[in-house]
Amino acid sequence: MDIPYTVEVRRDTGLNNGKIGIWLFLASEVMLFGALFASYILIRTGSPSWPRGDTVLDYRLATFNTIVLIASSVTMVMAWASLMRRRFGTFRIYMAATVLLGGVFLVVKYFEYSHHLHLGEYPSHSNFFAIYYTLTGLHMLHVLGGMVVNAYFWGPGAKLWNTNPVWFTNRVEHSGLFWHFVDLVWIFLFPTLYLL
Amino acid sequence: MSDHLATTDHDDHAGHDPADIDRHVRVYIMVFVALMVLTVITVAVSRLHLSVPAAVSVALLVATVKGGLVACYFMHLISEKKLILAVLALTAAFFVVLLALPSLTHSNGFWIPQAEPAHSDDAHK
Numbered sequence: 001m002d003i004p005y006t007v008e009v010r011r012d013t014g015l016n017n018g019k020i021g022i023w024l025f026l027a028s029e030v031m032l033f034g035a036l037f038a039s040y041i042l043i044r045t046g047s048p049s050w051p052r053g054d055t056v057l058d059y060r061l062a063t064f065n066t067i068v069l070i071a072s073s074v075t076m077v078m079a080w081a082s083l084m085r086r087r088f089g090t091f092r093i094y095m096a097a098t099v100l101l102g103g104v105f106l107v108v109k110y111f112e113y114s115h116h117l118h119l120g121e122y123p124s125h126s127n128f129f130a131i132y133y134t135l136t137g138l139h140m141l142h143v144l145g146g147m148v149v150n151a152y153f154w155g156p157g158a159k160l161w162n163t164n165p166v167w168f169t170n171r172v173e174h175s176g177l178f179w180h181f182v183d184l185v186w187i188f189l190f191p192t193l194y195l196l
Numbered sequence: 197m198s199d200h201l202a203t204t205d206h207d208d209h210a211g212h213d214p215a216d217i218d219r220h221v222r223v224y225i226m227v228f229v230a231l232m233v234l235t236v237i238t239v240a241v242s243r244l245h246l247s248v249p250a251a252v253s254v255a256l257l258v259a260t261v262k263g264g265l266v267a268c269y270f271m272h273l274i275s276e277k278k279l280i281l282a283v284l285a286l287t288a289a290f291f292v293v294l295l296a297l298p299s300l301t302h303s304n305g306f307w308i309p310q311a312e313p314a315h316s317d318d319a320h321k
Contacts, residue, residue: 013277013279014277014278014279015277015279015280019280020279020280023280023283023284024283027283027284027286027287030287030288030291031290031294034290034291034294034295035294037295038294038295038297038298041295041298041299042297042298045298045299054242059239059242063235066235067232067235070228070231070232070235071228073266074224074228074270076270077224077270078221078224081217081220081221081224084217085214085217176270177271180266180271181271183266183270184263184266184267187262187263187266188256188259188263190238190259191238191242191256191258191259192255195238195239195242195251196242196248196252196255
C-alpha cells in the first residue's frame, strides 16, 4: 500500500504529510533544546562564579566549526535547488559536500573533546563542563543523525529519483529542514558556551 | 477514503520555474555572506570584553538575526503555509515560558509565601 500524501497535497492542510511531520518533529526538538537552555540559565545564574567560555574552551575551533556548519547548510539548500532544476548530478555533488562538512564538524569536535578529556575536564569536573558536554553532545548526535540520513539520500535512497522525482525532492527538502535546524541550534550554542 | 482531501498539485513545488529557483539561489548566496559577516561580528564583539549583560545582549541579538535568516530563507519560513507558522507560533509561546522558568526561581519565586521571621521571644524558648 502506498503511503498517502507524500506528493499530493492534502486539501485541508495545504501541505503533504511529510512536511507537517518534519515540522512537528522540529517543534518537539525546539522544546528539547529549550529545556536544556533553560537548565543552562538556571545553573549559570545560580552559580557563585562562572568561567567565560573562551577562558576554558577554544573559541577559534568553535568559530571554524560555525563556518563549516553554515557552509553545510548552504550546500544542503543548493542540493535541494539542484533537484528542483532537475540536475541530479549537481545534487549529488552538493549532498556529498554537505555530508563531508558534517564530518569535518565531528572531527573538530573529536579533537576538542579529546583535549578536554586529556586535561581531566570530564562532565563531573564542574557545572560548566557538565552543561557543555550535555548541550554539545546532544547537538553532535543530531549532526551524526543528519549525516546518516543525508548519506542515505546521496546513496541508496537516490534510486527514488528514477521512479518518483517529486517525492524524492520532498524527502530531500525535509531532511534539509532538519539539517538547517541543527545549524540553527549551533548558532545559539556557539556564543552561549564559547564566547560569554 | 482520503481522495477527496487531495489536490492535483505537487505541494508548493508546482509554482517553481527555473527562473524562480535561480532567484532563490542568489538569495541563498546573499544569506550565506550575511551569516559569515554576522559570525565575524559575534567573535569580534566578544573580544571587546564588554560587561556580561551587554555581551549577552549583543551575542543573543546577533544569534537571533542569524537564526532568523536560516529559518526564513534556508527553511523557507518566509513563504511557508499558515498551518506551519501556526504550529511554530504555538511552539515559540511555550519556548518563551520554558526559558522564563529559571527567572521565576529567583528569590524562591513570587508565588511561594515568604516565611514569617521568628519572634525573638520565641527564638529563646
